[in-house]
Amino acid sequence: MIKADLHTHSEFSNDGELPVKEIVQKCIDNQIGALSITDHNGVGATEEAVELCSQSDLSFIPGIEIDCNYQGIDLHLLGYQIDWKSREFTDLERNIEKKVMDALPQMVENLAREGIEVDVNEVLRKSKGRPPSAELFAEVLFGKQESLSNSKLKPYTEGGSRSDMPYINFYLDFFAQGKSAYVKINHMSYSDAIELVRRHGGIPIVAHPGLNLRGREAMASELLDRGAAGLEVFNNYHDGNQIEYFTSLVQQREMLMTCGSDFHGKNKPLIDIGQYASSDKYHSLLSESIDFILQHASYN
DSSP states (O other): OOOEEEEEEETTTTTOOHHHHHHHHHHHHTTTEEEOOOTOOOTHHHHHHHHHTTTTSSSEEOEEEEEEETTTTTEEEEEEETTOOOHHHHHHHHHHHHHHHHHHHHHHHHHTTTTTTOOOHHHHHHHHTTTOHHHHHHHHTTTTTTTGGGGGGGGSSTTTOOOOHHHHHHHIIIIIIITTOOOOOOOOEEHHHHHHHHTTTOOOEEHHHHHHTTTTTTTHHHHTTTOOOOOEESSSSSSSHHHHHHHHHHHHHHHHEEEEOOSTTTTTTTOOOTOOOOOOGGGGHHHHHHHHHSSSOOOO
């Protein structure tokens, strides 16, 4: 079976780290045969990735990860083999960037209510003009000794209970949906995200459903019924029970299953390219799904 990672992020994501060249080289070094860079709401990495992968045996699948909402739940939709040259994806990225920047003052205010003061000007300097991620807030905070005296930040310091991946854990604890510093951004509806991917020749796959639907995994069935071509079954967030459940859904419907690390670099230091939970029982089905995506007519 071809070794694949169909969910990675480059420096073109505001929470990613590595240049495209380094991601491609890591794949080659780790004998990964198929790669998709699925940056958040943008395709800026794609042109370079296509060119670099064409010079090697690494198969590249143009991709994107779109923020969307279904019945009040924030979701991520992966789109594979899209027409990445379409202006609609450029417009999408600019639209999301504006919404994030508009939400920035409320993010700062919500943290302040939690007793966590952050220098927004320093955050903006470090973001180099791009909309800052919640993880960048954490990076700024954890870089200041005076911040680390705050008891609410102690768990993220060395030896603390949340110090294994402090930046992403800070996001999950404060800025994830339902948490105290969360700011609602009006992302497109799930159905509109599905339509966007399909309108540009792509294959829509629900990213890490067990993460976004935790406790409501049964809703994944509705998502499949409402336009997705499959589920990202294998990743670094699903436990064995979730893997079995999501596999059963795609098998019943003869749909696709995919795999991905959700690599970001320093924001998720325990997650490396090509590494994710999987099951030998389903290698055949996974291989068939990857082959289907690779052979799908694309615009790259």
